[in-house]
Amino acid sequence: MQRICADRGTATILSGFVRTLLAHGPSCTLLELAGMGSVALDLATACLAQHLGSPGEAPPEARAQEMRHRVMRFIDSNLSDPELTPQAIADHHNISLRTLYDLFDDQPLGVAARIRQGRLERAFADLTRPELRAESVQTIALRWGFSSGTAFGRAFRGPTGSPLPSIVLPMHSGISRTAGRSPASQMALPRRQSGH
Incomplete structure (x- = not known):
């Protein structure tokens, strides 16, 4: 060494x-x-x-792994940007959309699913923080790149099939019972299906 x-x-x-x-x-x-x-x-x-x-001297697998890590760091750092899409990520890294998808072929989550998972985790973490209890679900959803509280609810209910836990909803002002049935708690997304 x-x-x-x-x-x-x-x-x-x-x-x-x-x-x-x-x-x-x-x-x-x-x-x-x-x-x-x-x-x-x-x-x-x-x-x-x-x-x-030079990085160009590294084997292709090592270069692909390094690019995938760069992309994952970029995603994690930009989850609050509602314009964060696979195409925006590919453009930022000067790679094609196909190359971006190829980087994640052997990963549990594809690019779009990784963005959605990260946003759900960050939004849920904020929903459980006592110091943010005065903020509405809508405000927190917008902070983490969702277009609305309803979009957050749909994104959450999709992978979990569950509404936001009853212990979280009373903490946030301005939440109707209807809105409260949408967002949620378990963050595990299903394994990636074919497609991106």
Whole structure:
């Protein structure tokens, strides 16, 4: 194993970032830590690329895996954007839509399902936070890229078939009984079917 000296270039930046993260990470929120994890991974990738040579020299499988990780980080960082679609992701990464779909062929979730799953998880997490109990389901749904509270409800009910748990609904003001039957709790999406 070759040791990387942290006295110059990206290795110095990575080393400083990791030290700072270890010192101040405990005071960060989970969402902030998730963002920091993406930054750390990008810095580590840049550092290794500098020391190992050009990314073009890597085997195709390694390049595909690195691109898939970049795409997943991009998705996770942009879940609140209602314009986040497979085409927008492909355009941002300068790849074709077919190439994007191919990157996820052997994954449990396709691209669109990964976006939907991430948005559902983030919205549900916000719905269960006591400090956000004054916010309506609609407000939280819009924050995480859904076009409306109804769209959130449909997206949730699709994979779970269940309404939002009764312990969550009373926490949020401005929720009618009808709206309350739509959104929901179990976040597990079914395994990906054929197609994207």
